[in-house]
Amino acid sequence: MHDLRRICALSGLSLLAATWLGAQAPSPAPSAAPAAPANPFLLSPEERARLDQLSREDHADMLRQLGITKLRPGANGRAAAGEPGAANYDPAKANPYPDWPDPLTLKDGRKVTSAEMWWRQRRPEIAEDFEREVYGRVPSGVPTVAWTVAETVETTVGGQPVVARRVIGHVDNSAYPAISVDIKMAVVVPVNAKGPVPVLMMFGWGNMPGEPLPRFPGVQEPAAPPSTEQLIAAGWGYVSLSTASIQADNGAGLTAGIIGLANKGQRRTPEQWGSLRAWAWGAARAL
Known part of the structure; x- marks a missing residue:
């Protein structure tokens, strides 16, 4: 009986000591805030050199395809007026x-004399010029996109309650599995909307x-x-679309992304699309 009391007393002292020590122990450090995503414009010297080299190779390949062997130098902003290649500062x-x-x-x-002439004749002429000379053509047979909602949360933007959805658009890469393209976007709308919102x-x-x-x-x-807060406060919603998940904005990435996937890892031909047209294609799929 005495032994039992002694054990209980010791147990009580142990519990008291543990409670006291726990009270004296420092509180656990709060979890670290999530790190900001890597800024694609702030690269290590090694990565910058790698991208620059690949971009030069892509540029050289395009010159070869076009039969261009020499480029004229651009205007020189440091040259004095009248010197060869000097930049122009005369508005006239x-x-x-x-x-x-x-x-x-x-x-x-x-002359275009009717709306029908504009839509059927003149507008296609202008669109053709832009496709051929500015933005490039989207090749036929670009894979389809399947959209899924990866996450839905209720939170706030600028103090206003919203519903936010993380949406992923997986581009079918069954024809060339070596390249994967998953378009990333967030769709955010006010909670208190009584119907569809712009x-x-x-x-x-x-x-x-x-x-x-970043x-x-x-x-x-x-x-x-921020524009996101202003939009939500005005009763609008917004979509944040990751252009980098569609196509990289450099010559080194043109054999990857949606352009690389459509070309099965090969380089572009001169009339094909570039990053701007690829982003527009991705935005159109998102709509």
Whole structure:
């Protein structure tokens, strides 16, 4: 009996000591805030050198395909006026192409006289010029995109309650599994909306509310509230679409992303699309 009392007393002392020690122990450190995503514009010297080399190789390949063996030097902003290659600072000489084509005149010289002529004849002419000379053509047979909602959360943006959905668009890569393209975007709408709301799609990082954004050292944040907060406060929704998940914005990435997938890892031909057209393609799929 005495032994039992002694054991109980010792147990009580042990419990008291453990409780006291626990009270004296420092509180666990709060979990670290999630790290901001890597800024694609702030690269290590080695990675920058690698991308620059691949971009030069892509540029050289395009020159070879076009049969261009030499490029003229651009204007030199450091040269004095009158020196060879000096940049122009005279506004009177700033427009070397003063005669713009009339948007309402067909290439055969006929004037556009009706909406039907515009939609059926003149507009396709202009679109063809932009496809051939500016943005490039989207190749036939670009794979389809299957969209899934990966996450749904209720949170706030600028103090306003919202529903945010993380949406992933997986591009069918069954024809070339070596390249995967998963389009990332976040769709955010007000909770208290009584019906459909207008939504502004913005090129960005595809981040959900509260997730950190890449920051540029030395760049101050604007004084005005972020556009996302202004949109939600006005009763709108917004979409943050990650352009980098569609296509990299450099010559080194043109054999990857949706352009690389459509070409099965091969380089582009001169008339094919570039990053801007690829982003527009991705945005159109998101709509």
